[in-house]
Amino acid sequence: MTYSISEVAKKLNLTAYTLRYYDKEGLMPFVERTPNGTRLFKETDIDALKIIECLKSTGMPIKEIKRFIDWCSDGDSTLQERYDMFLERKTAVKAQLEELNKTMELIDHKCNYYKTALDAGTEDIHRNNKIGTFN
Amino acid sequence: MTYSISEVAKKLNLTAYTLRYYDKEGLMPFVERTPNGTRLFKETDIDALKIIECLKSTGMPIKEIKRFIDWCSDGDSTLQERYDMFLERKTAVKAQLEELNKTMELIDHKCNYYKTALDAGTEDIHRNNKIGTFN
DNA sequence: CCTTGACTTAGAGTTAACTATAGGGTCTAT
DNA sequence: ATAGACCCTATAGTTAACTCTAAGTCAAGG
Known part of the structure; x- marks a missing residue:
C-alpha cells in the first residue's frame, strides 16, 4: 500500500x-x-x-532533524550520535514539561483572579494584591 | 526602585x-x-x-497578547474577555502537556532502542521490529 | 482528442519575532 | 570638556518555516 x-x-x-x-x-x-x-x-x-x-x-529545528536523518543513512557508525541526540531531546522535553507546568499554575491563578473579579463585577476586589494596572 | x-x-x-x-x-x-x-x-x-x-x-502570538494588554487598559468592561482568554489558554496548555507527554514516551522508546543497539554494536539487533531505514 | 485534476520543480513571497545599524542625546568620571 | 557607557528612534536586515505561483508533465474519463 x-x-x-x-x-x-x-x-x-x-x-x-x-x-x-x-x-x-x-x-x-x-x-x-x-x-x-x-x-x-x-x-x-x-x-x-x-x-x-x-x-x-520538541522545538528541534529542521536542520538538526536533517542531521539525524543523515546519521540514519550513515548506519551503525553514528549510533552514539543518535543516542546522544535522543538523550539531549529527553532533557529538553523534561525542561519544557517543567516550564509548562509552572505556566499552568500561573494560568490557574489568573483564572481564579478573573472568576472572582467577574463575580464581584469589578477588578477592584483584588485592589490589595494586584500587580499593577495589568493582571 | x-x-x-x-x-x-x-x-x-x-x-x-x-x-x-x-x-x-x-x-x-x-x-x-x-x-x-x-x-x-x-x-x-x-x-x-x-x-x-x-x-x-504558551505559544500565544504577540498580537493576541497585545489584545489582552488593551483589555487591561479598558478596565472592568473587559473582565469577561480576559477570563475567557485565560480559560482558553488553560485548555491550550493542557493539550500541550498531553502532546509533550506523548512525545516524551516516544523519545524514551528511542533512547532504549539506541541504548540496546549501542550495546550490541549494531542496529541490526532491532531487525525485526524496525520501522524502516530510519529509526 | 481533449479536458480535468493531481502531480512535478524552481523560485518568489509571506509572516513572526527578533536583531542590528545609523545617527543622535545624556550622564558620569577623569 | 571630552571619553565612555548608557539611553533613544527609525528603519533595515535576518531567520525559520512555511506558502504560493508559474509553468509544465501525466493518466483517466467523456
Missing part, C-alpha cells in the same frame, strides 16, 4: 507544500518515486515522518 | 532590543519615561512582563 503526497498530508495534518518543503530540506531521502517523478509514500515512510513530527514538536 | 531597560533585559533573560520591540508592538504601555525619554521600569512592570512571557510560552 502506498500513498500520494496529498493523502499523506491529510494523514499527518500537514499540507503537500510542507511535505515538499521537508523533502527539499533533505528530511525525506527515503521516499521513492514513480518513473515519472511522483512521490510514492510507504507505511514506513509515514512512520518516519511521525518521528520527524515528534522531533519538531 | 526602578530599573533600566538593560537591567530588566538581564532579569528576564531577554535583550534590550526585544524589550523595545515589545514596547513598539504595544505590549508595555505602562512603562514610564524620564523627561528625556529613557524608560523607567517599576517592579510591577517587571511582574507584568513576566505574565507576558508566560503567555508567550
Whole structure:
C-alpha cells in the first residue's frame, strides 16, 4: 500500500507544500518515486515522518532533524550520535514539561483572579494584591 | 526602585532590543519615561512582563497578547474577555502537556532502542521490529 | 482528442519575532 | 570638556518555516 503526497498530508495534518518543503530540506531521502517523478509514500515512510513530527514538536529545528536523518543513512557508525541526540531531546522535553507546568499554575491563578473579579463585577476586589494596572 | 531597560533585559533573560520591540508592538504601555525619554521600569512592570512571557510560552502570538494588554487598559468592561482568554489558554496548555507527554514516551522508546543497539554494536539487533531505514 | 485534476520543480513571497545599524542625546568620571 | 557607557528612534536586515505561483508533465474519463 502506498500513498500520494496529498493523502499523506491529510494523514499527518500537514499540507503537500510542507511535505515538499521537508523533502527539499533533505528530511525525506527515503521516499521513492514513480518513473515519472511522483512521490510514492510507504507505511514506513509515514512512520518516519511521525518521528520527524515528534522531533519538531520538541522545538528541534529542521536542520538538526536533517542531521539525524543523515546519521540514519550513515548506519551503525553514528549510533552514539543518535543516542546522544535522543538523550539531549529527553532533557529538553523534561525542561519544557517543567516550564509548562509552572505556566499552568500561573494560568490557574489568573483564572481564579478573573472568576472572582467577574463575580464581584469589578477588578477592584483584588485592589490589595494586584500587580499593577495589568493582571 | 526602578530599573533600566538593560537591567530588566538581564532579569528576564531577554535583550534590550526585544524589550523595545515589545514596547513598539504595544505590549508595555505602562512603562514610564524620564523627561528625556529613557524608560523607567517599576517592579510591577517587571511582574507584568513576566505574565507576558508566560503567555508567550504558551505559544500565544504577540498580537493576541497585545489584545489582552488593551483589555487591561479598558478596565472592568473587559473582565469577561480576559477570563475567557485565560480559560482558553488553560485548555491550550493542557493539550500541550498531553502532546509533550506523548512525545516524551516516544523519545524514551528511542533512547532504549539506541541504548540496546549501542550495546550490541549494531542496529541490526532491532531487525525485526524496525520501522524502516530510519529509526 | 481533449479536458480535468493531481502531480512535478524552481523560485518568489509571506509572516513572526527578533536583531542590528545609523545617527543622535545624556550622564558620569577623569 | 571630552571619553565612555548608557539611553533613544527609525528603519533595515535576518531567520525559520512555511506558502504560493508559474509553468509544465501525466493518466483517466467523456
